[in-house]
Amino acid sequence: MMIEATDALREAVLTEAIAGLTSTPKTLPPWLFYDEAGSALFEKITELPEYYLTRAERSIFTERADEIVSAAGHPLTIAELGSGTASKTGLLLEAATRRQPEVLYQPIDVSPSALEQAADILPAAIPGVAVRSQIANYITNGYTIKRPDGSCILALYIGSSIGNFDPEQARAILRKLRKQLTKMGDAMLLGVDLAPSCKKTVEQLIAAYDDAAGVTAAFNKNILARLNRELGANFNLEAFRHRACWNSQESRIEMHLVSTVAQTVTIDGERIDCAPGESIHTENSYKFTERGLIELLHDSGYSSPQWFEDADHYFAVALAYPV
Ligand code: AVI
Secondary structure, rough: OOOHHHHHHHHHHHHHHHHHHHOOOOEEHHHHHOHHHHHHHHHOOOOOOOHHHHHHHHHHHHHHHHHHHHHOOEEEEEEEEEEOOOOOHHHHHHHHHHHHEEEEEEEEEHHHHHHHHHHHHHHEEEEEEEEEEEEHHHHHHHHOOOOOOOHHHHHHOOOHHHHHHHHHHHHHHHHHHHHOOOOOOOEEEEEEEEOOOOOOOOHHHHHOOOOOOOHHHHHHHHHHHHHHHOOOOOOOHHHHEEEEEEEEOOOOOEEEEEOOOEEEEEEEEEEEEOOOOOOOEEEEEOOOOHHHHHHHHHHHHHHOOEEEEOOOOEEEEEOOEEO
16 A cells, blocks of 8 residues: 555656656746655754744734634634644644634644644643644645534635745635635635835845755755655756745746756656756745735635734735635
Protein backbone atom coordinates (compact mmCIF):
# COMPACT_ATOMS: atom_id res chain seq x y z
CA MET A 1 0.00 0.00 0.00
CA MET A 2 2.78 2.37 1.08
CA ILE A 3 4.83 1.39 -2.00
CA GLU A 4 1.87 2.21 -4.28
CA ALA A 5 1.47 5.64 -2.67
CA THR A 6 5.19 6.34 -3.11
CA ASP A 7 5.06 5.21 -6.76
CA ALA A 8 2.02 7.41 -7.44
CA LEU A 9 3.78 10.40 -5.86
CA ARG A 10 6.96 9.78 -7.88
CA GLU A 11 4.86 9.60 -11.05
CA ALA A 12 3.10 12.89 -10.18
CA VAL A 13 6.44 14.60 -9.45
CA LEU A 14 7.93 13.30 -12.72
CA THR A 15 4.93 14.31 -14.84
CA GLU A 16 4.78 17.84 -13.40
CA ALA A 17 8.56 18.32 -13.57
CA ILE A 18 8.84 17.27 -17.23
CA ALA A 19 5.77 19.30 -18.25
CA GLY A 20 7.05 22.42 -16.48
CA LEU A 21 10.68 22.16 -17.56
CA THR A 22 9.85 21.54 -21.24
CA SER A 23 7.47 24.51 -21.42
CA THR A 24 8.48 28.07 -22.30
CA PRO A 25 9.14 29.82 -19.98
CA LYS A 26 10.20 26.99 -17.67
CA THR A 27 8.11 26.50 -14.52
CA LEU A 28 7.85 24.12 -11.57
CA PRO A 29 4.69 23.94 -9.40
CA PRO A 30 5.14 25.23 -5.82
CA TRP A 31 3.60 22.14 -4.23
CA LEU A 32 6.93 20.46 -5.03
CA PHE A 33 8.57 22.63 -2.33
CA TYR A 34 6.92 20.73 0.49
CA ASP A 35 8.75 17.45 0.98
CA GLU A 36 10.21 16.84 4.45
CA ALA A 37 13.28 19.04 3.86
CA GLY A 38 11.20 21.80 2.23
CA SER A 39 8.58 21.81 5.00
CA ALA A 40 11.37 22.16 7.59
CA LEU A 41 12.87 25.06 5.61
CA PHE A 42 9.45 26.72 5.41
CA GLU A 43 9.12 26.48 9.21
CA LYS A 44 12.51 28.28 9.45
CA ILE A 45 11.30 30.95 7.02
CA THR A 46 8.36 31.76 9.30
CA GLU A 47 10.86 32.67 12.05
CA LEU A 48 13.12 34.90 9.92
CA PRO A 49 13.33 38.59 10.82
CA GLU A 50 12.48 39.56 7.21
CA TYR A 51 9.46 37.23 6.90
CA TYR A 52 6.91 39.33 8.81
CA LEU A 53 3.80 37.50 7.53
CA THR A 54 3.50 34.82 10.23
CA ARG A 55 4.24 37.22 13.10
CA ALA A 56 1.83 39.83 11.77
CA GLU A 57 -1.03 37.35 11.39
CA ARG A 58 -0.33 35.90 14.84
CA SER A 59 -0.44 39.40 16.33
CA ILE A 60 -3.90 39.96 14.79
CA PHE A 61 -5.15 36.73 16.38
CA THR A 62 -3.53 37.62 19.72
CA GLU A 63 -5.30 41.00 19.77
CA ARG A 64 -8.58 40.23 18.05
CA ALA A 65 -9.40 36.51 18.41
CA ASP A 66 -12.38 37.10 20.72
CA GLU A 67 -13.83 39.70 18.37
CA ILE A 68 -13.32 37.45 15.33
CA VAL A 69 -14.87 34.40 16.97
CA SER A 70 -17.81 36.42 18.37
CA ALA A 71 -18.60 37.78 14.90
CA ALA A 72 -19.36 34.24 13.67
CA GLY A 73 -22.49 32.33 14.80
CA HIS A 74 -22.85 30.40 18.05
CA PRO A 75 -22.10 27.59 18.87
CA LEU A 76 -19.17 27.12 16.49
CA THR A 77 -17.16 24.38 14.90
CA ILE A 78 -13.86 25.57 13.40
CA ALA A 79 -12.54 24.00 10.17
CA GLU A 80 -9.22 24.81 8.52
CA LEU A 81 -7.98 24.32 4.94
CA GLY A 82 -4.26 23.48 4.68
CA SER A 83 -3.93 23.53 8.45
CA GLY A 84 -0.40 22.09 8.65
CA THR A 85 0.46 21.84 12.34
CA ALA A 86 -2.11 24.58 13.11
CA SER A 87 0.36 26.62 15.15
CA LYS A 88 -1.61 29.91 15.04
CA THR A 89 -5.04 28.31 15.23
CA GLY A 90 -4.76 27.71 18.98
CA LEU A 91 -5.41 31.41 19.58
CA LEU A 92 -8.78 31.17 17.81
CA LEU A 93 -9.64 27.86 19.48
CA GLU A 94 -8.89 29.36 22.90
CA ALA A 95 -11.23 32.26 22.10
CA ALA A 96 -13.93 29.80 21.00
CA THR A 97 -13.62 27.82 24.24
CA ARG A 98 -14.16 31.05 26.18
CA ARG A 99 -17.62 31.20 24.54
CA GLN A 100 -18.60 27.54 24.59
CA PRO A 101 -17.34 24.59 26.67
CA GLU A 102 -16.59 22.27 23.72
CA VAL A 103 -15.28 23.07 20.26
CA LEU A 104 -14.84 20.62 17.39
CA TYR A 105 -11.76 21.55 15.32
CA GLN A 106 -11.63 20.08 11.79
CA PRO A 107 -8.21 20.45 10.11
CA ILE A 108 -7.93 19.42 6.44
CA ASP A 109 -4.43 18.83 5.05
CA VAL A 110 -2.44 16.53 2.75
CA SER A 111 0.16 15.83 5.42
CA PRO A 112 -0.77 12.98 7.82
CA SER A 113 2.16 13.83 10.11
CA ALA A 114 1.11 17.49 10.46
CA LEU A 115 -2.48 16.38 11.23
CA GLU A 116 -1.25 13.88 13.81
CA GLN A 117 0.80 16.58 15.49
CA ALA A 118 -2.22 18.94 15.62
CA ALA A 119 -4.44 16.14 17.00
CA ASP A 120 -1.86 15.34 19.71
CA ILE A 121 -1.10 18.88 20.79
CA LEU A 122 -4.31 20.91 20.59
CA PRO A 123 -6.72 18.91 22.81
CA ALA A 124 -3.99 18.56 25.45
CA ALA A 125 -3.17 22.28 25.36
CA ILE A 126 -6.73 23.62 25.16
CA PRO A 127 -9.30 21.80 27.32
CA GLY A 128 -12.63 21.45 25.50
CA VAL A 129 -11.10 21.06 22.01
CA ALA A 130 -11.79 17.85 20.09
CA VAL A 131 -10.13 17.22 16.71
CA ARG A 132 -11.61 15.60 13.60
CA SER A 133 -8.78 15.42 11.03
CA GLN A 134 -9.23 14.87 7.32
CA ILE A 135 -6.39 13.92 4.99
CA ALA A 136 -7.24 15.64 1.71
CA ASN A 137 -5.79 17.94 -0.89
CA TYR A 138 -8.40 20.70 -0.72
CA ILE A 139 -7.66 21.70 -4.31
CA THR A 140 -7.93 18.37 -6.08
CA ASN A 141 -10.02 16.32 -3.60
CA GLY A 142 -13.49 16.72 -2.19
CA TYR A 143 -13.73 17.33 1.56
CA THR A 144 -16.57 17.63 4.03
CA ILE A 145 -16.96 19.85 7.03
CA LYS A 146 -19.06 18.18 9.71
CA ARG A 147 -21.75 20.25 11.35
CA PRO A 148 -22.47 19.16 14.95
CA ASP A 149 -26.18 19.72 15.81
CA GLY A 150 -27.13 23.37 15.54
CA SER A 151 -23.54 24.57 15.06
CA CYS A 152 -22.27 27.27 12.75
CA ILE A 153 -19.05 26.73 10.79
CA LEU A 154 -16.10 29.10 10.94
CA ALA A 155 -13.82 28.04 8.04
CA LEU A 156 -10.21 29.24 8.24
CA TYR A 157 -8.01 29.74 5.21
CA ILE A 158 -5.15 31.64 6.77
CA GLY A 159 -1.37 32.09 6.46
CA SER A 160 -1.55 33.85 3.07
CA SER A 161 -2.02 30.42 1.45
CA ILE A 162 -4.52 31.89 -1.04
CA GLY A 163 -1.63 34.08 -2.30
CA ASN A 164 0.09 31.10 -3.91
CA PHE A 165 -2.75 30.67 -6.42
CA ASP A 166 -3.61 32.76 -9.46
CA PRO A 167 -6.94 34.63 -9.32
CA GLU A 168 -8.86 31.93 -11.20
CA GLN A 169 -7.61 29.15 -8.91
CA ALA A 170 -8.24 31.36 -5.86
CA ARG A 171 -11.88 31.85 -6.91
CA ALA A 172 -12.28 28.09 -7.45
CA ILE A 173 -10.91 27.33 -3.93
CA LEU A 174 -13.18 29.90 -2.28
CA ARG A 175 -16.25 28.80 -4.26
CA LYS A 176 -15.70 25.16 -3.32
CA LEU A 177 -15.46 26.16 0.35
CA ARG A 178 -18.53 28.39 -0.02
CA LYS A 179 -20.62 25.30 -0.91
CA GLN A 180 -20.10 23.96 2.64
CA LEU A 181 -21.18 27.22 4.27
CA THR A 182 -24.94 26.95 4.05
CA LYS A 183 -26.24 28.20 7.38
CA MET A 184 -26.86 31.70 8.70
CA GLY A 185 -23.90 32.45 11.03
CA ASP A 186 -21.39 30.44 8.96
CA ALA A 187 -18.29 32.47 8.13
CA MET A 188 -14.90 32.26 6.41
CA LEU A 189 -11.67 33.79 7.74
CA LEU A 190 -9.03 34.54 5.12
CA GLY A 191 -5.46 35.66 5.91
CA VAL A 192 -3.78 37.72 3.18
CA ASP A 193 -0.53 39.60 2.79
CA LEU A 194 -1.00 43.23 1.78
CA ALA A 195 0.34 44.89 -1.37
CA PRO A 196 3.04 47.56 -1.02
CA SER A 197 1.67 50.85 0.31
CA CYS A 198 2.84 53.91 2.21
CA LYS A 199 3.26 51.50 5.17
CA LYS A 200 5.23 48.76 3.38
CA THR A 201 7.88 49.18 0.70
CA VAL A 202 8.61 46.91 -2.25
CA GLU A 203 12.10 46.44 -0.75
CA GLN A 204 10.60 45.07 2.49
CA LEU A 205 8.43 42.73 0.49
CA ILE A 206 11.35 41.46 -1.61
CA ALA A 207 13.50 40.99 1.54
CA ALA A 208 10.80 38.71 2.96
CA TYR A 209 11.43 36.41 -0.03
CA ASP A 210 15.21 36.92 -0.25
CA ASP A 211 16.48 36.90 3.33
CA ALA A 212 20.04 37.67 4.35
CA ALA A 213 20.64 34.21 5.84
CA GLY A 214 19.72 32.53 2.54
CA VAL A 215 16.98 30.31 3.99
CA THR A 216 14.49 31.23 1.25
CA ALA A 217 17.18 30.60 -1.37
CA ALA A 218 17.72 27.12 0.13
CA PHE A 219 13.92 26.57 0.20
CA ASN A 220 13.69 27.52 -3.49
CA LYS A 221 16.68 25.35 -4.50
CA ASN A 222 15.27 22.42 -2.54
CA ILE A 223 12.82 21.97 -5.41
CA LEU A 224 15.78 20.99 -7.64
CA ALA A 225 17.40 18.97 -4.84
CA ARG A 226 14.10 17.08 -4.54
CA LEU A 227 14.13 16.24 -8.28
CA ASN A 228 17.71 14.99 -7.83
CA ARG A 229 16.72 12.86 -4.81
CA GLU A 230 13.44 11.46 -6.07
CA LEU A 231 13.91 11.27 -9.83
CA GLY A 232 17.69 10.83 -10.07
CA ALA A 233 18.00 14.16 -11.90
CA ASN A 234 21.43 15.85 -12.01
CA PHE A 235 20.76 19.53 -11.31
CA ASN A 236 23.92 21.32 -10.15
CA LEU A 237 22.47 23.50 -7.39
CA GLU A 238 25.57 25.73 -7.45
CA ALA A 239 24.78 26.71 -11.03
CA PHE A 240 21.36 28.21 -10.14
CA ARG A 241 20.72 31.54 -8.40
CA HIS A 242 17.65 32.32 -6.28
CA ARG A 243 15.75 35.39 -7.52
CA ALA A 244 12.76 37.10 -5.88
CA CYS A 245 11.14 40.01 -7.72
CA TRP A 246 8.03 42.18 -7.49
CA ASN A 247 5.62 42.03 -10.46
CA SER A 248 3.54 45.19 -9.97
CA GLN A 249 1.26 44.43 -12.94
CA GLU A 250 0.11 41.17 -11.33
CA SER A 251 0.58 42.35 -7.71
CA ARG A 252 2.74 39.38 -6.83
CA ILE A 253 6.19 38.37 -5.64
CA GLU A 254 7.71 35.86 -8.02
CA MET A 255 10.42 33.37 -7.13
CA HIS A 256 12.73 32.08 -9.84
CA LEU A 257 15.81 29.89 -10.13
CA VAL A 258 18.15 31.40 -12.71
CA SER A 259 20.71 29.24 -14.49
CA THR A 260 24.10 30.98 -14.27
CA VAL A 261 25.65 28.90 -17.09
CA ALA A 262 24.60 26.92 -20.17
CA GLN A 263 23.76 23.46 -18.85
CA THR A 264 21.93 20.28 -19.76
CA VAL A 265 20.09 18.35 -17.08
CA THR A 266 18.77 14.83 -17.48
CA ILE A 267 15.59 13.66 -15.77
CA ASP A 268 14.38 10.12 -16.36
CA GLY A 269 16.14 10.04 -19.76
CA GLU A 270 14.73 13.45 -20.82
CA ARG A 271 17.35 16.14 -21.61
CA ILE A 272 16.54 19.68 -20.46
CA ASP A 273 18.71 22.53 -21.79
CA CYS A 274 19.08 25.71 -19.74
CA ALA A 275 20.62 28.80 -21.33
CA PRO A 276 22.73 31.20 -19.23
CA GLY A 277 20.31 33.62 -17.52
CA GLU A 278 17.29 31.41 -18.24
CA SER A 279 14.89 31.12 -15.34
CA ILE A 280 12.65 28.44 -13.87
CA HIS A 281 9.61 30.17 -12.35
CA THR A 282 8.81 28.33 -9.11
CA GLU A 283 6.30 30.42 -7.15
CA ASN A 284 3.89 33.36 -7.17
CA SER A 285 2.83 34.99 -3.95
CA TYR A 286 -0.04 37.42 -4.62
CA LYS A 287 -0.42 40.51 -2.43
CA PHE A 288 -3.78 42.16 -1.93
CA THR A 289 -5.41 45.53 -1.46
CA GLU A 290 -8.63 45.67 0.54
CA ARG A 291 -10.45 46.60 -2.67
CA GLY A 292 -8.96 43.70 -4.63
CA LEU A 293 -9.84 41.22 -1.92
CA ILE A 294 -13.45 42.48 -1.70
CA GLU A 295 -13.74 41.89 -5.46
CA LEU A 296 -12.37 38.34 -5.11
CA LEU A 297 -14.79 37.62 -2.25
CA HIS A 298 -17.81 39.00 -4.13
CA ASP A 299 -16.87 36.94 -7.21
CA SER A 300 -16.65 33.82 -5.03
CA GLY A 301 -20.01 34.14 -3.24
CA TYR A 302 -19.08 36.04 -0.06
CA SER A 303 -20.04 39.34 1.56
CA SER A 304 -17.74 42.34 1.96
CA PRO A 305 -15.60 41.33 4.93
CA GLN A 306 -14.89 42.62 8.39
CA TRP A 307 -11.27 43.68 8.10
CA PHE A 308 -8.51 43.26 10.69
CA GLU A 309 -4.91 44.48 10.24
CA ASP A 310 -1.76 44.21 12.36
CA ALA A 311 -0.35 47.39 13.94
CA ASP A 312 2.14 47.86 11.06
CA HIS A 313 -0.53 47.41 8.35
CA TYR A 314 1.49 44.65 6.69
CA PHE A 315 -1.07 41.83 6.81
CA ALA A 316 -4.86 41.49 6.96
CA VAL A 317 -7.42 38.97 8.08
CA ALA A 318 -10.84 39.20 6.42
CA LEU A 319 -13.98 37.70 7.94
CA ALA A 320 -16.63 37.17 5.27
CA TYR A 321 -20.06 35.57 5.20
CA PRO A 322 -21.61 33.49 2.44
CA VAL A 323 -24.20 35.39 0.39
C1 AVI B 1 3.11 29.21 2.04
N1 AVI B 1 3.13 30.55 1.45
C2 AVI B 1 2.04 31.38 1.99
C3 AVI B 1 4.45 31.21 1.52
C4 AVI B 1 4.38 32.62 0.87
O1 AVI B 1 4.74 33.58 1.55
O2 AVI B 1 3.94 32.73 -0.27
C5 AVI B 1 5.52 30.38 0.82
C6 AVI B 1 6.86 31.05 0.79
N2 AVI B 1 7.63 31.16 -0.26
C7 AVI B 1 8.74 31.79 0.06
N3 AVI B 1 8.68 32.14 1.31
C8 AVI B 1 7.52 31.65 1.82
